[in-house]
Amino acid sequence: MRLDRCPACKARLRGDEPLDQPCRRCGADLGLTRRAERQAEAAQRRARQALAAGEGALAFSEALRALRLVDAPSTRQTVAAALICVARLRRDQEDSG
Numbered sequence: 001m002r003l004d005r006c007p008a009c010k011a012r013l014r015g016d017e018p019l020d021q022p023c024r025r026c027g028a029d030l031g032l033t034r035r036a037e038r039q040a041e042a043a044q045r046r047a048r049q050a051l052a053a054g055e056g057a058l059a060f061s062e063a064l065r066a067l068r069l070v071d072a073p074s075t076r077q078t079v080a081a082a083l084i085c086v087a088r089l090r091r092d093q094e095d096s097g
């Protein structure tokens with residue numbers, strides 16, 4: 001989910017630039033955007049770990065945090081996966097109780 005284009009001038013970016021490196025073409029400050037991406041990646045990682053552990057509520061919370069930071073297909077997919085996990089857990093609880 002790394003920034004691949006400058007939001008200001010659409011110059012192609014490598015995605016591995018230092019956080020505070022401005023756009024080489026237009027000089028736009030990309031630090032805040034890159035920090036938000038890194039935070040979203042971390043939240044998404046926590047969401048996937050929670051999903052793997054069957055912790056649906058935590059997965060959903062972290063997935064939403066990632067989506068609020070970066071609205072991208074991968075963050076939407078994580079939210080959807082977390083919702084499915086929560087629904088299955090709820091169904092399993094209803095079936096057993």
Ligand SMILES: [Zn+2]
Pocket residue numbers: 006007008009010011023024025026027028
């Ligand atoms: Zn630019």
